[in-house]
Amino acid sequence: MKLSTLTLAAIMTAGAAIAGPVAPADVVFSEGAVAASLSGQPGDVANGAKIMSSKKLGNCIACHEVTALSEAPFHGEVGPLLDGVGDRWNQAELRGILSNAKLTYEGTVMPAYYKVDGFNRPGKAYTGKAADGPLDPLLSAQQIEDVVAFLMTLKDE
Template structure:
């Protein structure tokens, strides 16, 4: 019975959320797209966040953004703004909102929503016939979002 309840809860929220973790569909954005409260209640790990920002199989933020602190990561992008000084330009809540779903702040942005599970257009069937039919998992977990935000908060402008 307990397993059935967990399965039902996961289906209703769009994914399994750990205790104290905010599920993607339950995230409370402010009018300006910020997320005031931590998604996990656990502080982010800036070192892990740096890895996520630079790793192709995870966030891959450097595909579009330049981050001088990750100079060892080649082929950084110029599509989005440089993330140098991000911790000075935006608050922790604003960064959390931008990483989770930048469209809540910047309508029309091409930045992917890293903590979203619904509302996607799935053109795969028209091209490959292999588009997933069921619920999708977010690109990053709630803790990975917190880790990326912790890293971005370390990127302060030099004074």
């Protein structure tokens, strides 16, 4: 039986939807980069901007200045300015940095947003949502993809 391209695409899409997000322990890094989407879905630029400026989520602006998010208060100066970051790194590199920056930048103070084990002091009050079960990552797979999508819009002009 020969399958049409459309049928084959539908089967592959359904399989991806069933598979769900990549678990933090299953993320494949290559020189600090993560080539495959963690959620299997495209990122949402507007939600990525919200995550970056939300104190309850990524709170990226606590350490980084981002001109595109200038309406959000209290940008930090610990990390580099993120203007033009979409020209400096590709999606895979940004996904890797967000997932676990320590694999790219030894000694960085940037949190690993998609990691749940191997911490020196995990502090369950600060990491994840489960008090008695396995820890959740700081950001979900889709939230990582949303932030990557937003960061890719930050291009030098």
